[in-house]
Amino acid sequence: MSLEEMKDLHLEEKYLQPETKEVNGILMTKMISDNWDKIWNFQAKPDDLLIATYAKAGTTWTQEIVDMIQNDGDLQKCQRANTFDRHPFIEWALPPPLSSGLDLANKMPSPRTLKTHLPVQMLPPSFWKENAKIIYVARNAKDCLVSYYHFSRMNKMVPDPGSWEQYVETFKAGKVLWGSWYDHVKGWWHAKDQHRILYLFYEDMKEDPRREIRKILKFLEKEVSEEVLDKIIHHTSFEVMKENPMANYTTLPTSIMDHSISPFMRRGMPGDWKNYFTVAQNEDFDKDYERKMAGSTLTFRTAL
Numbered sequence: 001m002s003l004e005e006m007k008d009l010h011l012e013e014k015y016l017q018p019e020t021k022e023v024n025g026i027l028m029t030k031m032i033s034d035n036w037d038k039i040w041n042f043q044a045k046p047d048d049l050l051i052a053t054y055a056k057a058g059t060t061w062t063q064e065i066v067d068m069i070q071n072d073g074d075l076q077k078c079q080r081a082n083t084f085d086r087h088p089f090i091e092w093a094l095p096p097p098l099s100s101g102l103d104l105a106n107k108m109p110s111p112r113t114l115k116t117h118l119p120v121q122m123l124p125p126s127f128w129k130e131n132a133k134i135i136y137v138a139r140n141a142k143d144c145l146v147s148y149y150h151f152s153r154m155n156k157m158v159p160d161p162g163s164w165e166q167y168v169e170t171f172k173a174g175k176v177l178w179g180s181w182y183d184h185v186k187g188w189w190h191a192k193d194q195h196r197i198l199y200l201f202y203e204d205m206k207e208d209p210r211r212e213i214r215k216i217l218k219f220l221e222k223e224v225s226e227e228v229l230d231k232i233i234h235h236t237s238f239e240v241m242k243e244n245p246m247a248n249y250t251t252l253p254t255s256i257m258d259h260s261i262s263p264f265m266r267r268g269m270p271g272d273w274k275n276y277f278t279v280a281q282n283e284d285f286d287k288d289y290e291r292k293m294a295g296s297t298l299t300f301r302t303a304l
C-alpha cells in the first residue's frame, strides 16, 4: 500500500480494539487465531533471518540495525519502505486492504528478514527444520511492561490496557497478547544453544551499541568498515530513529496508532519503570518475579 493510501486508510470499527482468543493457551488477536493453521504451516527458508522478541523489547531498533548492515549503511535503501513492509511480521493477520505478515513474506524475494513475537514453542516448525538464523532480543520485565502499557493505549489494534494498576496485574498474569513475558524470555533462552540463535539484551545494546552491533555482524557473517559502523550507530540511535518516518510508525493513520496519546518511539531508556511503579507495586512485582524466574540461568540487570 502506498504512503498516500495509508494516510487515508480507514479500518472498520470491528477491527479496532480487537477481539482476542487463546491459541494453545496464549492470548492472540482473533484474526491471528483464525489464521493459526496458515501461520503454523508457514514455510521458512534456510536463508531467512528472523528477529524474534517479546513485544516492546527493541524489535524495531534491531530491525533497523539489521537492515543497515544488510544494505552496507545505505540510508536511502533503508528508507525504501516502512519497517513493517521491509520485514514481514509473520503472525500479524490484518483485514484487507492491509497486508498480513504471511502475504508479505510469501511475496518477498529471498533473502528475507522477518519479525515475530511468538513464544518459542509456537514458532512455525519450518524455522527449525530449515535451520534459519534467529536474533532474539530480551528486555527487562518492568521496562517491557511500561512500554507495552503505553503502546496498548496508543495502538487501537491491541486490547485496551485499562488502568495502570490493572495492567500491572494483567502483565504479571501473562494475559496480554503473546502471553507471559517470563515464559517467553525463558523459553527462547533455553532454546538458544540448540539452534542458530543470537540472544541479545536491550540494556546491552543501549550501553554499548558498537559492541552489540559487532555481535550481530559476526552472527550474520558480514563485515563493514568503521565508517559504516559509525553511520549505523548514528542512524539507529533513539533520537534519529524517532524522527525517521520509515521506522517510527507515524505513517499509520491515527485511527490505528495515535502518537498524541503516546509516541511509538516513547522514551527508549532502561530504568523508565522507576517513573511508574510505586514502592509497593515494585516489591510485589519482585516477589512474583523471583518465583517465576526461579531455576533459570537467565538474568537481567537489576541496577537499572
Ligand SMILES: Nc1ncnc2c1ncn2[C@@H]1O[C@H](COP(=O)(O)OS(=O)(=O)O)[C@@H](OP(=O)(O)O)[C@H]1O
Binding pocket: 053, 054, 055, 056, 057, 058, 059, 060, 061, 143, 146, 147, 148, 150, 151, 236, 237, 238, 239, 241, 264, 265, 266, 267, 268, 269, 272
Ligand atoms: N533506537 C532505539 N533505541 C532505544 N530504544 C528504542 C529504539 N527504537 C525503539 N526503541 C524503543 O523500543 C520500544 C519499542 O519496542 P519494539 O520495537 O519491540 O515494539 S514492537 O513490539 O515491535 O511494537 C519503545 O520503548 P519505550 O520508549 O520504552 O516505550 C521504543 O522507544
